[in-house]
Amino acid sequence: MADEQDLQAVRAEIDGIDREIQVLINRRARCAQQVAEIKLGEQLAAQERGEEPGEVVFYRPEREAQVLARIVERNEGPLPAENVAYIFRELMSACLALEQPLQVAYLGPEGTFTQAAALKHFGHGAVCVSQATIDGVFNQVESGACNYGVVPVENSTEGMVSHTLDSFLDSPLCIAGEVELRITHHLLAAPGTDPAAITRICAHQQALAQCRNWLDAHWPHVEREAVSSNGEAARLAAAEPGVAAVAGDMAAEQYHLERLAEHIEDRRDNTTRFLVIGRQEVPPSGRDKTSIIVSSRNKPGALFALLDPFRRGGVSLTRIDTRPSRTEKWAYVFFIEFEGHLQDENVAAILRELEEQSILLKPLGSYPRAVL
Numbered sequence: 001m002a003d004e005q006d007l008q009a010v011r012a013e014i015d016g017i018d019r020e021i022q023v024l025i026n027r028r029a030r031c032a033q034q035v036a037e038i039k040l041g042e043q044l045a046a047q048e049r050g051e052e053p054g055e056v057v058f059y060r061p062e063r064e065a066q067v068l069a070r071i072v073e074r075n076e077g078p079l080p081a082e083n084v085a086y087i088f089r090e091l092m093s094a095c096l097a098l099e100q101p102l103q104v105a106y107l108g109p110e111g112t113f114t115q116a117a118a119l120k121h122f123g124h125g126a127v128c129v130s131q132a133t134i135d136g137v138f139n140q141v142e143s144g145a146c147n148y149g150v151v152p153v154e155n156s157t158e159g160m161v162s163h164t165l166d167s168f169l170d171s172p173l174c175i176a177g178e179v180e181l182r183i184t185h186h187l188l189a190a191p192g193t194d195p196a197a198i199t200r201i202c203a204h205q206q207a208l209a210q211c212r213n214w215l216d217a218h219w220p221h222v223e224r225e226a227v228s229s230n231g232e233a234a235r236l237a238a239a240e241p242g243v244a245a246v247a248g249d250m251a252a253e254q255y256h257l258e259r260l261a262e263h264i265e266d267r268r269d270n271t272t273r274f275l276v277i278g279r280q281e282v283p284p285s286g287r288d289k290t291s292i293i294v295s296s297r298n299k300p301g302a303l304f305a306l307l308d309p310f311r312r313g314g315v316s317l318t319r320i321d322t323r324p325s326r327t328e329k330w331a332y333v334f335f336i337e338f339e340g341h342l343q344d345e346n347v348a349a350i351l352r353e354l355e356e357q358s359i360l361l362k363p364l365g366s367y368p369r370a371v372l
Helices: 002-048 061-074 081-099 113-122 134-142 162-170 205-210 212-218 230-239 249-254 302-312 345-357
Strands: 103-107 127-131 148-155 174-182 186-189 200-204 223-227 243-247 258-261 271-278 288-296 317-324 332-339 358-368
Touching: 002 081, 061 081, 061 174, 061 358, 103 113, 103 134, 113 127, 113 148, 113 174, 113 249, 113 271, 127 134, 134 148, 134 162, 134 271, 148 162, 148 205, 162 317, 162 332, 162 358, 186 230, 186 249, 200 205, 200 230, 205 212, 205 223, 205 243, 223 230, 230 243, 230 249, 243 249, 288 302, 288 345, 302 317, 302 332, 302 345, 345 358
Parallel strands: 103 127, 103 148, 174 358, 200 223, 200 243
Antiparallel strands: 148 271, 174 271, 186 243, 186 258, 288 332, 288 358, 317 332
16 A cells, blocks of 8 residues: 555656646747747848848757757756757757748658658758759758758768769758768568568668668569669558568658568668758857868879868868869869868868868858767
């Protein structure tokens, strides 16, 4: 009897805490509404003064990154800091939706890892808009139809996504954030499918490459077909007999597929990094990265000359890749990513030096480093 009384007392305490949490959540939501009212009031006042009001920016990537970083730093458990940060991410997403629901374009269809990355970064309060191609994501953001876009940029197993890099060459968009997503692949098929009846395995070419060894060992004689996305592969598996898909949990849930095999990726640390693209530059958050495109004249020591200013400036590079130039045969542009913000004095000095010795220098933006 005493144990039952103790249990009821703890449950009553939990109920009381839940009521307090709910009151505080709604109090925070009302503050978010006040923020929206203040911003809209400033826009209206600018219009009345005859000034160009500009676009009202409700989502502030650097502010959100700072909030999440503080949440992680001050967490005392027993919940892991990352779990607590996820809870706050969803809370902020829901509050932002009260101000203005964000329209976020992503490489679709539904069920792709890019959609999962968009939801991880923006939370479920955002409206995710599927696009068939990476170009489509860029176009939606450039036209103003969507506030932001999410595109894959590199995988820890297969390297860079060249189409994303190429899209930045002609786009006016800025990088506004990054998302890292642990990638887990399953072999999926329609419910009741006999594994012996599988004649074709579909997936995005990157997913097929990330599972190559496993597929060679377990399905060596079955045709493999590269399709536009893992979501499309899952759709085909649901619609066509004899087709299996390599895809993740979201695709399995979206298309009601069964797992013929789980965790088939060749590397257990398989991770894909995504970039968030937008129209506004992002102010410093205190923990930032910057990406640029640069091309030098074709002469001995050209690459060293581009990289040496970073060494002398004490700035750490986090990524460097090359892509063919679109203006000259056998010429290349470099995509360089490094720690720091464009507004940092040492970064600004490095870029001034690069501008003097390069034939192309295009900053792609500074953005907060991924917190989650």
